[in-house]
Amino acid sequence: MCQLCESGLIQDHSISRHAPFMSAAPVMAPVGGGGGSAATTASMPRDSGAPGRRILIRGGHVMSMDPEVGDFAKADVLVEGRTIAAVGPDLDASGADIVEAGGMIVMPGFIDTHHHQFETALRSFLADGILVNDGQPHSAVNYYEHILQKFSLVYRPEDVYVSEMFGSLSQLDAGVTTVMDISQIHHSPEHSDAAIQALKDAGRRAAFGYFEGWGDGSKYPDDARRIRSEHFASDDQLVTMVMGGEIYIPGYEKSWKIGRELGLPVALHVVGTFGMASTFDELAKSGAFGPDNIFIHMTGMSDLAWKAAADAGSHVSLAVPIEMNMRHGMPPIQKALDLGMEPSLSSDVECTLTADPFTQMRSAMMLQRAFINESALGGEEKLPMMLTARDVLRLATLSGAKGLGLDGKTGSLTPGKEADIVLLDATALNVAPLNNVPGAVVSLMDRSNVDTVMIAGRIRKWRGALQGADIARMRSELEASRDYLFEAAGIEQDLFRV
Ligand SMILES: [Zn+2]
Numbered sequence: 001m002c003q004l005c006e007s008g009l010i011q012d013h014s015i016s017r018h019a020p021f022m023s024a025a026p027v028m029a030p031v032g033g034g035g036g037s038a039a040t041t042a043s044m045p046r047d048s049g050a051p052g053r054r055i056l057i058r059g060g061h062v063m064s065m066d067p068e069v070g071d072f073a074k075a076d077v078l079v080e081g082r083t084i085a086a087v088g089p090d091l092d093a094s095g096a097d098i099v100e101a102g103g104m105i106v107m108p109g110f111i112d113t114h115h116h117q118f119e120t121a122l123r124s125f126l127a128d129g130i131l132v133n134d135g136q137p138h139s140a141v142n143y144y145e146h147i148l149q150k151f152s153l154v155y156r157p158e159d160v161y162v163s164e165m166f167g168s169l170s171q172l173d174a175g176v177t178t179v180m181d182i183s184q185i186h187h188s189p190e191h192s193d194a195a196i197q198a199l200k201d202a203g204r205r206a207a208f209g210y211f212e213g214w215g216d217g218s219k220y221p222d223d224a225r226r227i228r229s230e231h232f233a234s235d236d237q238l239v240t241m242v243m244g245g246e247i248y249i250p251g252y253e254k255s256w257k258i259g260r261e262l263g264l265p266v267a268l269h270v271v272g273t274f275g276m277a278s279t280f281d282e283l284a285k286s287g288a289f290g291p292d293n294i295f296i297h298m299t300g301m302s303d304l305a306w307k308a309a310a311d312a313g314s315h316v317s318l319a320v321p322i323e324m325n326m327r328h329g330m331p332p333i334q335k336a337l338d339l340g341m342e343p344s345l346s347s348d349v350e351c352t353l354t355a356d357p358f359t360q361m362r363s364a365m366m367l368q369r370a371f372i373n374e375s376a377l378g379g380e381e382k383l384p385m386m387l388t389a390r391d392v393l394r395l396a397t398l399s400g401a402k403g404l405g406l407d408g409k410t411g412s413l414t415p416g417k418e419a420d421i422v423l424l425d426a427t428a429l430n431v432a433p434l435n436n437v438p439g440a441v442v443s444l445m446d447r448s449n450v451d452t453v454m455i456a457g458r459i460r461k462w463r464g465a466l467q468g469a470d471i472a473r474m475r476s477e478l479e480a481s482r483d484y485l486f487e488a489a490g491i492e493q494d495l496f497r498v
Pocket of ligand 1: 269
């Protein structure tokens with residue numbers, strides 16, 4: 001049962017898989033930039049995602065991100081039920097509803113492998129802040145003391161729910177079809193259940209990261225067993241589970257053990273500025289790393305640890321703009337590439353920076369190239385390859401799917417995978433004329449170009465309008481939650497705080 005419904009704020013659950021299926025979701029006012037399109041007169045196909053339902057996305061610029069499938073200047077994508085049935089030009093699709101995609105770039109949805117969605121109510125609060133108080137100038141306002149040690153301690157389950165929900169829908173609107181949510185807010189089983197319920201109600205593909213909580217009511221990590229059996233008995237659902245195993249928390253070995261017993265990936269932040277390098281080195285030497293590990297940031301780690309992570313097939317999630325902004329250390333993107341690793345991109349925290357995928361992609365590409373350009377200008381000759389727009393798109397799609405162990409289901413437009421698809425408007429004022437598909441997405445686009453979003457065959461955003469969500473009502477809930485959080489944490493609301 002939805003917590004907002006229970007509290008009397010009746011939600012439209014036409015978007016929710018556990019709710020009765022509705023034949024047509026109401027069309028709400030556009031959210032975000034309201035991407036225009038060439039086919040605004042066509043109505044939204046009904047029952048998208050339902051078993052046997054066929055939808056033909058016709059005549060788009062198709063970038064599959066699967067080398068076996070390839071790219072097409074003009075082609076169709078046939079969706080049947082939840083899955084991609086075919087990709088190619090002039091597909092025969094009798095009985096299918098047609099989605100005209102002329103002028104649209106058709107590609108897999110973006111994947112964010114590390115996002116603390118419970119902090120949505122705190123957006124922009126810490127725009128100038130850094131990670132910890134390290135005694136240096138400008139570190140008095142910092143993430144650890146303000147967000148983790150003040151705000152997060154006063155969260156109630158309902159605050160978790162509304163932030164998770166609003167953050168999910170916002171990223172869905174921006175074309176992010178899969179997220180790993182790092183909810184370090186498990187102060188009680190009720191907090192955990194609220195986070196999971198919001199991820200399910202949002203109807204997006206998500207990995208629920210069961211990380212720590214604080215206080216006497218916290219049952220982390222033991223409650224992982226209940227959560228696994230109660231909410232994630234099947235791995236074949238839109239929301240799956242990841243175990244958090246932060247090595248700065250005493251007793252982290254138990255979290256790793258439980259995660260592995262339950263067959264879950266084990267994810268953790270690894271940041272030099274928190275003094276984790278020596279522990280990480282010990283784990284590296286003991287052979288503790290595995291292909292089930294997701295290491296977030298990896299700033300300031302030793303060559304030994306990097307090699308152990310690469311050899312073990314562990315995954316690295318880079319939050320490039322946050323790492324640059326908040327003093328995590330220089331994003332180790334070149335390090336990962338040199339070792340043949342395939343990092344994914346992640347947004348991290350919206351208390352400091354936007355979670356839109358275009359910011360992640362542009363930041364990663366610009367930083368990697370800036371280093372190489374500087375070396376080239378300095379006369380160095382043995383230079384690494386520069387990331388291209390296509391390379392970065394891979395990091396933001398298929399690499400993320402691989403990192404989360406979801407590449408059998410998503411990350412590329414491959415027949416047989418589930419249909420997580422975005423249509424990006426290349427006819428828009430900020431993009432036309434289209435001369436290069438990967439380049440247009442990475443170097444020109446923003447969320448206003450996200451025209452249509454499909455998740456597991458179901459249309460969630462249609463011609464610039466998010467479907468099946470009462471955003472105005474949810475925003476007022478979020479604002480009320482924000483007001484409570486500031487008051488309970490004893491922090492004054494100040495729109496011009498410095
Ligand atoms: Zn993080």
